[in-house]
Amino acid sequence: MADESYPQDLRYYKEHDWVRVDGEDAVFGITWFAQDALGEIVYAELPEVGAEIKAGEPYGELESVKAVTDVYAPLTGEVVEVNEALQDEPQRVNEDCYGEGWLIRVRMTAPGELGDLMEADAYKRFLDEA
């Protein structure tokens, strides 16, 4: 597993998701803190391409060792790509949470929601809240 980090070029959501903006798309994943707290990911249940997801609502589930946890959408949009590699290698979420462990790519339909997300430094302060 990589060392704890929160890249400056990403935005962060309070349910411990990250967002990488790529044109009109946004790529979602879970943060280093989330994957560390959940433990070894053994299964990822993700939506199909074409699914509509809504900010603040669960769009998938991750199974770590015997625990099933919802994953929440930081933004609203349509799923345009799913990280199929996680079907065979779900541990990529632990090994490279900001890279090969990405979860889905979404075509944003409400890009104004980006303003509700946290910068890296704000997310780190958020983690330090009691």
Next chain:
Amino acid sequence: MSIIKILPDLRDGGGAQMALDEGLLQTADDVLARRYTWAPPALSIGKFQELQLVPGLPFEVVRRPTGGRAVLHGEAFEWSFAVVFPPGVPTPGPRGAVDVGTPYGLVAAAFAAALKELGVTLDGSGEVAYRRSALCFSGALRYDICSRGQKVVAIAQARKGGRTLVHGSFLMERPPAELTEAVETLVGELWESDGLAASGVTPAPETIWNTTLRKLEATLRRVVAG
């Protein structure tokens, strides 16, 4: 006033038991706990576990809302329990949203303390890699409880809407051969655990559960008090 609201024991089929646990996971506003028994016997499988079923099985097969592997249930040899935590409990603040370890740890520690008080010798805790076994009682993981090399308590978890369900199975003794042989044929693995019977000390299930709840209540009071 107790932190834990204790629900009545329930004897029912697996479908009803898992529907109730799922319902509690979606609605609990207090810490809730219940003990239950499975009648008729059932094999519960993890939420995403794949298993090729065959006709003529001597038990029901039901899917749990939690992760993990297959568990054989039946009132003659096993009982189950559920503890549901509302949002913000036991871990408040932003970190609580993904804190899998604390709810597991609280429940497992309560069982361990109760069993020690009742005279059961427990094995030292040791975390092992998540073995790809199809049978839950074939491999002990962190937070599982073992005595004399036999897994006694298996625990699994689900999290939804800020709530946490920790439920599990307490194996009192080895299930009847008719059931274990059917499970072995189904999953292609040998049944390994004799449960609590291997310890030579077998308190009544009600005694174990009530003692566990007393330990959990005491711990939660300390946690809530900060």
